[in-house]
Amino acid sequence: MPINILMPALSPTMEKGNLAKWLKKEGDTVKSGDVIAEIETDKATMEVEAVDEGTIAKILVAEGTADVPVNDIIAILATEGEDVKAAASGGGAAKPEAKAEAKAEAKSEAKPEPKAEAKQDAPKPAAAPAPAQAAATNGARVFSSPLARRLAKEAGIDVSRVNGTGPRGRVVAADIEKAKSGGALKSASAGAPAAAGVAAPAMSDQAILGLYEEGSYESVPHDSMRRTIAQRLTAATNSMPTFYLTVDCDLGKLSSAREEINAAAGKDKDGKPNYKLSVNDFVIKAMAVALQKIPEANVSWTEAAMLRHKHSDIGVAVALPFGLITPIIRQAEIKSISAISNEMKELAARAKAKKLKPHEYQGGASSVSNLGMFGIKDFTAVINPPQSSILAVGTGEERAVVRNGQIVAATMMSVTLSCDHRAIDGALGAELITAFKKLIENPVMMVV
Template identity: 55%
Template sequence: MPINLQMPALSPTMEEGTLAKWLVKEGDEVASGDLLAEIETDKATMEFEAVDEGTIAKIVVAEGTDNVPVGEVIAIMAEEGEDAGAAASADPAPAPKEERRAVDEGSNAIGDDNRKTAPVAAKPAPAPAPAPTPASSGSDRVKASPLARRLAEQKGVDLSALSGSGPGGRIIKADIDAAEGGTAPVKSAAASAPGATPAVAPAPAANDFDIPHTSAKLSGMRKTIARRLTEAKQTIPHIYLTVDIELDKLLKLRGELNASLESRGVKLSVNDLLIKAQAVALMQVPKCNVSIDGDQLKTFERADISVAVSIEGGLITPIITGADSKVLSTISTEMKDLAERAKAGKLKMHEYQGGTASISNMGMFGIKNFDAVINPPQAMILAIGAGQKRPHVIDDSLQIATIMSATGSFDHRAIDGADGAQFMKVFKELVENPLGMLA
């Protein structure tokens, strides 16, 4: 029987992916473990392996195709000894809901080399033909090709206002291109729903095409960043609390520790010490080491710190698990390894998904202070600015000290302002008296 190869779910949050590249072609014989394709997810590009032996009878989804839903059939494989021609003629029907759920539930395990094996779907029963639906003036029911719908969404074109030039009045890509240029025919009032006013496609900015520019397709990671940050700002009531922290004692301790660790090849960064301070502060103020889960508030018993790392095309947050109980040399070694593998796209799923709180340090860019966006489902994130020489009052006298501004962003649904303030107070005390977090 033909085997339907489906778009795998490579992370619990993955709903669709980009079929970046096929590594096989129709007629190729494959064995279990052979690489079939490269799948671009919201985090990285991963390799898709075969689990059965057979022959690639038909490639259903071409390489470079965006927004392929998890569970959609991307290729048909003939079993060993089966006629590939007959398998190629099989109907690549979409997986039933039950099968898609199985794909999603099987998406949590990734091998040591960060690859995902595609689940094999059972042969679906023939689906009954869908009943025809009445025409509607809404853009969700207008007759349009999938490509036209995607382009319309990207360009802000109202499909319900257009008159399609395709078969049976179907809106096609050419109609979207014409609408963007202001030359597409629009529906007459008679063609619209009763009482509805035909919408006119928005005109492009007056000088949009006079400005020299280049265009690049958004990656899956960038799309996910845009979606998640928008959701975070729209659904999480942020409260921001800022403190100025004297760094001189921490910098002195760092120098002494690095001198003693030099023979072991370990060099602590300021960020390593701040990760430790945040983790210890979370354990001292457990009301900030929390997460909202539906109608429940989870309070975590250890501090797993997600550390923002800038990579090509976006941002990823590898996690230092149990940072409150780890020594600084271990935190430094783990962070260096995680950052290197993050930039190479080699992190395993459990190394960047989870965490109880986040830290983002932009001090190396000279940023004095900023407000970070909470990374859901976490309830707080620390934004770290640059340590700068500033006038500072010490023992009632004006002196010069190295001062760093740190801003905590808190989910006000889960963390009260007073608890957030208590956390920032403890964090400040730990950084200004760093021996306390080593005890």
């Protein structure tokens, strides 16, 4: 029997991917472990390996196709001894979910509607709503398949606001996928409260386009990375209570130490320095050590428990032409600043080439976002779940400060710590940023 090759989920958050390139063509024989295609996710380009052995009978999704949903059939594999042409023309085996959807739709069609309505009107004892159908905000019945309801629940979508395209307006799985991808939803009924956790869009795309003259703008479609950034940051700002703490740090001792360390760095066989430390390298190290000194702040929030991390895994924001990514320096508290510097350069280079693997940018305890190189004095950064904090770093600049009653010039840097109030209270956040300040102003303490 033909085997379906499905669009794989290459990360826990992946919903769609771009089929960048086929490395095998129709008629090619593949073995388990052979690389058959390259998939672009929202963060990286990754290779897909064959799981089964056989011959590629038909490629259903051409290379270069964008936004292919996870678990969609992308190719058909004929097993050993099977007729390749027959497998290609047969279309492959139906996906289990597709079969279940079809079965549910057929069952719905076979069931007479009048009886269903009569049964609904019959008196019932007080109980939880029947899972078979959802109720619309205006009290009308909403017909939806079991698979559609499950997908809607997982995505936090109110089924009653989804436009159904199935028989008699029934909401099916494809409608939920369209809604997840930004499809228009029905307006909430007048006078009816919005469903919990579901916010009506402020303005539709059509309404926004109507504000501008045609031809006065260029419409650039969102890529998968930009969509994911929007979804995750919207979720973070809507569900995460955040507070901010700002301190000014004196960079006098750090600047002197950095100059001495860089001057003493040896050179490799090509005559290049073995390392060249930046202020950001010291910031990463200081944040990692500060989290070890204040372990109660080295946490991630879950509804069931607080995850207290043993190591300081620090994400570092890297700006890309097509978005933003935060590769993670693992166990940064035990690494030298020169090791952090070299690792960060290597991660940033692979991030820009979209060659990072999921474990290199997922998870982490906290992050650092530095806009100092753009001359930004101070700003607040959005926390990247499941992390509970992020440090926004401004530029180092000469400022007039008062010391011993005298106004003197000093190189100062403003940093702002964003904290998830569910996991980090105000006093705890203050302890963390104070610990960071002491370390950055006395860098020798980072090696103690």
